[in-house]
Amino acid sequence: MRDAAAIAAARLAASLSRLTRMGGGTTLPGRIATVISPGLVAGLSSRLARGVVLISGTNGKTTTARSLAGILEAAGLAVVHNRAGANLLSGIATALARGATLRGRMRGEVGLFEVDEATLPAAVEATRPCVVVLLNLFRDQLDRYGEIDLIAERWRRALAALPSESTLVYNADDPMVADLCRDHAGPVRAFGLEEAPHGEGRALEHAADARYCYRCGRPYEYTLVTLGHMGHYRCPGCGAARATPQVCAREVRLRGADGSSATLVADGSAIPVSTVLPGLYNVYDVTAAAAAALALGIAPATVASGIAATAPAFGRGERVDLGGCEALMLLAKNPAGFNEVLRTVLLAEASPVVLIAINDLIADGRDISWLWDVDFEMLRDSARAVVVTGLRAEDMALRLKYAGLSAERVSVEHEGDTALDRARRLLREGERLYILPTYTAMLHLRATLTRRGAVRGFWKE
Amino acid sequence: MELRICHLYPDLLNLYGDRGNVTTLARRAQWRGIAVRVIEARLDDPVDPDASDLFFIGGGEDRQQRLAAPDLCGVKGPALREAAQAGAAVLAVCGGYQLLGHYYRPAGGPDLIGLGLLDLHTVHPGPGSRRIIGNIVVKETGAGRILVGFENHGGRTYLGPKARPIGTAIVGSGNNGADRKEGAVWKSVYGTYLHGPLLPKNPWLADELTAAALRRRYGDIVLEPLPDLEEHRAATAAAIRAGARGLAWPGARAQAPERPA
Numbered sequence: 001m002r003d004a005a006a007i008a009a010a011r012l013a014a015s016l017s018r019l020t021r022m023g024g025g026t027t028l029p030g031r032i033a034t035v036i037s038p039g040l041v042a043g044l045s046s047r048l049a050r051g052v053v054l055i056s057g058t059n060g061k062t063t064t065a066r067s068l069a070g071i072l073e074a075a076g077l078a079v080v081h082n083r084a085g086a087n088l089l090s091g092i093a094t095a096l097a098r099g100a101t102l103r104g105r106m107r108g109e110v111g112l113f114e115v116d117e118a119t120l121p122a123a124v125e126a127t128r129p130c131v132v133v134l135l136n137l138f139r140d141q142l143d144r145y146g147e148i149d150l151i152a153e154r155w156r157r158a159l160a161a162l163p164s165e166s167t168l169v170y171n172a173d174d175p176m177v178a179d180l181c182r183d184h185a186g187p188v189r190a191f192g193l194e195e196a197p198h199g200e201g202r203a204l205e206h207a208a209d210a211r212y213c214y215r216c217g218r219p220y221e222y223t224l225v226t227l228g229h230m231g232h233y234r235c236p237g238c239g240a241a242r243a244t245p246q247v248c249a250r251e252v253r254l255r256g257a258d259g260s261s262a263t264l265v266a267d268g269s270a271i272p273v274s275t276v277l278p279g280l281y282n283v284y285d286v287t288a289a290a291a292a293a294l295a296l297g298i299a300p301a302t303v304a305s306g307i308a309a310t311a312p313a314f315g316r317g318e319r320v321d322l323g324g325c326e327a328l329m330l331l332a333k334n335p336a337g338f339n340e341v342l343r344t345v346l347l348a349e350a351s352p353v354v355l356i357a358i359n360d361l362i363a364d365g366r367d368i369s370w371l372w373d374v375d376f377e378m379l380r381d382s383a384r385a386v387v388v389t390g391l392r393a394e395d396m397a398l399r400l401k402y403a404g405l406s407a408e409r410v411s412v413e414h415e416g417d418t419a420l421d422r423a424r425r426l427l428r429e430g431e432r433l434y435i436l437p438t439y440t441a442m443l444h445l446r447a448t449l450t451r452r453g454a455v456r457g458f459w460k461e
Numbered sequence: 462m463e464l465r466i467c468h469l470y471p472d473l474l475n476l477y478g479d480r481g482n483v484t485t486l487a488r489r490a491q492w493r494g495i496a497v498r499v500i501e502a503r504l505d506d507p508v509d510p511d512a513s514d515l516f517f518i519g520g521g522e523d524r525q526q527r528l529a530a531p532d533l534c535g536v537k538g539p540a541l542r543e544a545a546q547a548g549a550a551v552l553a554v555c556g557g558y559q560l561l562g563h564y565y566r567p568a569g570g571p572d573l574i575g576l577g578l579l580d581l582h583t584v585h586p587g588p589g590s591r592r593i594i595g596n597i598v599v600k601e602t603g604a605g606r607i608l609v610g611f612e613n614h615g616g617r618t619y620l621g622p623k624a625r626p627i628g629t630a631i632v633g634s635g636n637n638g639a640d641r642k643e644g645a646v647w648k649s650v651y652g653t654y655l656h657g658p659l660l661p662k663n664p665w666l667a668d669e670l671t672a673a674a675l676r677r678r679y680g681d682i683v684l685e686p687l688p689d690l691e692e693h694r695a696a697t698a699a700a701i702r703a704g705a706r707g708l709a710w711p712g713a714r715a716q717a718p719e720r721p722a
Contacts, residue, residue: 139476149524204472211472217528219472219504360702366595367611369656372478394698398661398691402484407691 003044003104006037010097026086030093041089044096044104045111045127050077052111052127053292054120056155057135057171059337060285061087061114062313063277064135067289069112071306075298080108085313087116089123110296117151121158128163133292134170134177135284138228140334140365148176155180162186167295169288172245173230179214179240190245191291194265195252196226196280204229205339205375215240227280228336247291252283256348257328257432264290264303271300273307278317278330279344281337315442320435320454322424327355327433331442333364335373338436342378345434351384354434355423357416357441358390364438368392376403385426386410389419390441416448462679463496464671467513469537470521470529471501474557477613479519481658482552485667486515493685495675504528508537510544514674520555520656523567530573533560538576545578550673551650554659558645558652559583559616568615579645579652580621590615596703597633597655599643602626607708608643608663609699610655618654620645627653632703649673662696664689 010029017025033040045052055065062085072079080099082091092113099108115123117137124132134155139148159180162168170181172190181188193199202225204211211229212219218237225231234241249262259276260283275286290303298306312318320327330345332338345352360366379386380403388396393412400410413419423433437445449455468483487497502508508516521529533541545551551561559565562581565573568588575582592615599608608628617637620626626636627644635643635654644653651670653659660667668684675682693710700708 149522212525212528367477367613367656369478369481369611369658372481372484372658372661373475391702392698394691394695395662398695399481401691402481402488402661404488412694 002037003040004102006033006040007097007100007102007104009033009036010094014094014098026082026084026094027088027090028094029097030086030090030095033097034090034093041093041096041126042128044100044106047104047106048080048109048111049106050110050296051130052113053131053133053296054113054115054123054127054129055133055135055288055292056115056117056120057133057177058117058138058140058334060135060281060288061085063282063316064133064285064288065112065114066313067275067277067286067307067310068292070310071289071293071298071303072110072112072296074306074309075293075302077110078108079110079112080106081112082114085114087114088119089126092123092127118154121154121161124158124161129166131167131169131292131295132159132162133288134168134181135288136171136174136228136230137176138334138336139370152176152180159184169291169295171230171284171288172242173226173232175220175229175233175240175242176214178242187295189247189291189295190243191247191287192242192245192249193226193252193283193287194248194250196224196231197252197254199224199226199231213237213240226284227340247287247294249283249287252280254278254280254283254344254347256344258348262287266291266294266300269300271304273304275307275310276317277310277312278328278348279340281340282317314455315437315446318455320449322420322433322454325424325427325431325433327435329435329437329442329445331439332436333438335370338374339378341436342375345436346378346382349432349434351382352434353385353387353423353426353431354379354383354436355387355389355419356396357419357435357437357445358388358392358396359438359441359444360392361440363440368395371395371399376400380404383409387413387419387423387426389413389416390438416445420445420448462675462682463498464490464515464674465513465678466497466499466515466517466674467508468499468501469508469516469518469533469557470503471519472503473525473529474519474521476520476522476525476556477611477656478658479554479656482519482554482660482667483517485658485660485664486517486671489664489667489687490671492687502537504532505536508540510540510547510549513544513549514677515550515670516541516544516552518551518553518557518560520557522556526556526560526565526573527570530560530565530575533576534574541576542578545648545650548649548673548677550670550677551578552659552670553650553652554656555614555654558654559618561650561652562618565616578650579647580623581618581645581652582621583616583618585616593634593638593654595633596699597635597643598631598700598703598705598708599628599633599635599655600631601628606665607696607700608653608655608659608666609696609703610657610659610662612654613656614654618645623647627651632705657699662692662699664692
């Protein structure tokens with residue numbers, strides 16, 4: 001009875017929120033529903049026949065979840081999914097309420113939820129997941145989380161509460177994540193990259209976080225650096241080292257803005273996968289999704305076709321028609337991610353025109369110091385022009401000055417509209433614009449583009 | 462002329478874009494035609510007190526501070542004390558600032574013994590206490606110059622009589638949230654909680670450190686002024702975002718909008 005009222009209230013709130021254009025209605029309905037029925041998430045989760053999958057990590061949550069949703073749908077499963085990326089408990093509750101009938105019957109078989117890093121313990125407790133996917137831990141939004149080690153502690157707590165029959169899917173290449181996962185008593189399926197273009201002998205970049213062994217404090221030695229602090233590491237002190245993962249990506253090929261391909265080796269079979277998602281970080285996301293799908297018993301051929309059918313999520317490799325030319329929007333919210341996005345842009349185009357949008361709202365992180373950990377020096381000898389916008393446009397312009405870009409190549413435009421127009425005018429025939437926004441700057445630019453009819457609302461797609 | 466910088470623990474204490482401070486010092490020297498040499502000193506690397514004139518230490522989390530503290534006092538301590546005593550410039554931010562004091566008492570575990578270069582100590586009031594997080598604007602004691610930045614620290618720092626604060630927080634908390642003072646200075650040794658990073662938006666302090674470092678080797682010198690237009694615009698925008706009113710930097714129009722995203 002209580003659940004029925006909660007579900008009905010959530011539906012009403014979702015309709016109203018869209019009607020009044022307050023937003024996508026992806027969090028408020030769940031908040032209302034759980035006030036009416038505090039046990040709603042646990043109750044509805046337990047009625048999903050194939051259980052719940054939780055996905056967490058600093059980078060790649062939304063894209064990994066979309067890729068896994070693509071695979072599960074290719075397998076004919078109906079998925080209950082917080083697709084728009086509302087990843088607190090309220091967002092999960094909203095998705096569950098939307099996927100339930102008023103009598104509390106679930107219209108899907110499997111729950112698929114991306115979860116904010118700090119929310120993982122509460123989400124594990126509420127949903128009792130059968131699979132947990134841990135992607136990576138990078139420094140991000142330290143003003144909100146305090147310290148990265150505090151997040152690691154929360155994850156340790158979440159894993160301790162995980163049912164022992166649950167499968168833990170984790171990134172073997174991230175020393176911090178791997179260290180957290182080594183004590184899980186139940187089944188594990190680690191994933192990782194066996195190779196990365198130009199990864200051998202590459203030095204750790206400035207943004208690398210976990211350089212010192214979590215067991216003994218000595219600096220790790222790397223034979224391969226993939227991105228950030230991830231790669232093939234070994235501690236010369238205590239011997240803690242990357243374990244060979246059960247799901248490995250080999251033959252990794254990046255095709256600039258056009259996507260990437262790899263061969264996934266798992267359980268003795270090789271699965272060739274190809275995706276339109278650009279950049280090495282998306283190779284990780286796709287490999288993680290495949291590892292989770294295999295843990296759920298999905299056939300390798302279905303994994304490949306599901307990945308091929310997955311389109312980029314809003315703002316994450318999304319293509320936008322600017323009227324006669326194309327823009328590629330690549331969300332960039334922390335140093336490790338931003339560096340990879342810059343590499344992807346430069347692989348696609350030798351002298352690109354770039355629009356960078358930096359906000360400092362709560363969802364972006366109010367502290368923008370991290371801009372100085374991004375290797376914008378990569379743009380010094382390449383970028384033809386950079387337009388900067390957002391609430392901290394001046395900070396971004398200053399960062400570019402010290403990265404060595406001359407003032408003529410950098411322009412500041414405060415309004416999203418004028419920034420897009422200026423960038424558009426800088427493009428030559430056939431060129432593509434690269435838009436690199438922080439999270440709320442991405443939502444803001446997308447709202448502008450939605451008004452212009454170039455994209456759809458993020459909750460609709 | 463050469464600006465000789467020693468960057469301490471560049472891969473261990475670099476939490477909030479701290480290396481931007483070294484980038485700023487180096488580029489501003491180059492723009493003035495001054496050569497720059499940066500030596501990186503990691504764990505176990507000894508420091509030559511005469512080889513560098515400007516020492517920089519960034520911030521870290523408790524775990525990294527715990528790794529750095531014994532090395533700072535043991536391996537590098539005597540050399541740093543000798544250099545500072547002889548007039549070398551030192552800048553320490555956040556975690557590094559805490560380690561320049563007598564000790565840091567963390568929320569859990571034993572005290573970390575600091576270098577004692579600045580007369581101060583830091584106490585974390587416990588795991589349940591409020592962390593000091595947010596934009597900060599500081600007015601320098603005396604000349605009244607402005608510093609803008611971001612602070613994010615659990616520990617509360619208390620100054621002894623031999624250290625004086627850099628200034629007073631107009632917005633934000635500063636050293637301990639109680640006396641509104643921020644930072645500490647002794648000779649040319651500066652400690653502060655401000656990152657953002659500190660120096661790009663506060664070029665006057667970058668130049669003051671540079672002048673002190675060059676003075677040690679070359680005697681009194683006058684630094685050629687730089688245009689600093691982008692620096693002042695960014696400082697103005699940061700002050701407005703922080704909620705500080707009526708501050709003006711030369712050449713920068715108050716143009717940053719306050720609008721919802």
